[in-house]
Amino acid sequence: MSGDTCLCPTSGAKPKLSSFKGGGLGNKYVQLNVGGSLHYTTVRALTRHDTMLKAMFSGRMEVLTDKEGWILIDRCGKHFGTILNYLRDDTITLPQNRQEIQELMAEAKYYLIQGLVNMCQTALQDKKDSYQPVCNIPIITSLREEDRLIESSTKPVVKLLYNRSNNKYSYTSNSDDHLLKNIELFDKLSLRFNGRVLFIKDVIGDEICCWSFYGQGRKLAEVCCTSIVYATEKKQTKVWTGHTAARNMFDSFLNVLWWCQLGQRHN
Numbered sequence: 001m002s003g004d005t006c007l008c009p010t011s012g013a014k015p016k017l018s019s020f021k022g023g024g025l026g027n028k029y030v031q032l033n034v035g036g037s038l039h040y041t042t043v044r045a046l047t048r049h050d051t052m053l054k055a056m057f058s059g060r061m062e063v064l065t066d067k068e069g070w071i072l073i074d075r076c077g078k079h080f081g082t083i084l085n086y087l088r089d090d091t092i093t094l095p096q097n098r099q100e101i102q103e104l105m106a107e108a109k110y111y112l113i114q115g116l117v118n119m120c121q122t123a124l125q126d127k128k129d130s131y132q133p134v135c136n137i138p139i140i141t142s143l144r145e146e147d148r149l150i151e152s153s154t155k156p157v158v159k160l161l162y163n164r165s166n167n168k169y170s171y172t173s174n175s176d177d178h179l180l181k182n183i184e185l186f187d188k189l190s191l192r193f194n195g196r197v198l199f200i201k202d203v204i205g206d207e208i209c210c211w212s213f214y215g216q217g218r219k220l221a222e223v224c225c226t227s228i229v230y231a232t233e234k235k236q237t238k239v240w241t242g243h244t245a246a247r248n249m250f251d252s253f254l255n256v257l258w259w260c261q262l263g264q265r266h267n
Helices: 052-056 080-089 098-110 114-129 143-152 175-193 243-266
Strands: 016-019 029-034 037-042 062-065 071-073 157-162 198-202 209-215 218-224 226-230 235-239
Touching (some): 062 071, 098 114, 143 157, 157 175, 175 198
Parallel strands (some): 157 198
Antiparallel strands (some): 016 062, 029 037, 226 235
């Protein structure tokens, strides 16, 4: 019945220190109170490995008991059942959650159970190696794919279209720098708001640099960041990131967030 949990028995008596006489008591059951989590197990299970628990139950360390005979261990009992299972037969199923594995490893280190520590370290390394990035940015490969992404998204959508090869004229001297600034701004926003907004990139569209904002499958706003300027002898394309462009883009971004949040409240 190890692993059963209940409230710690209340007692007005002061716990006492004593040496546990474990010799010849391998099959005897003992009762443990680990931070309020109550467990029954045998002395044999507790002394199979060379751990702190073996030292406690082989008479090498003093143990604290209450008047009802519960041996008190001042640790969190959340993972103690798992620790007992490991001590019995060296095999357990580790938690799936990374934080819980770290918690279990901390307890294993406290009890000096090196085999369990190694198992937890291996599992954590495997999870690290299989880590998936939390910010994935789809790149549009077709109009059909774009429509499907936008229509199926439950979040607001921000799309940045940039395609330098679309230009029919030469660029102004600072256009390349401004195009990069738009891309950098998109990347910063996607890192900051990726949990709330779906960000997508379009490199096949007909524009050179254009932001589009969608909510519930509908286009709500668009900010084009290019214009044609007339030089002395020829037309040139200008990509801009001035204050007006930035203000229009941020206004549209905030509006799409607000609009979609308002829509969710009414649904």
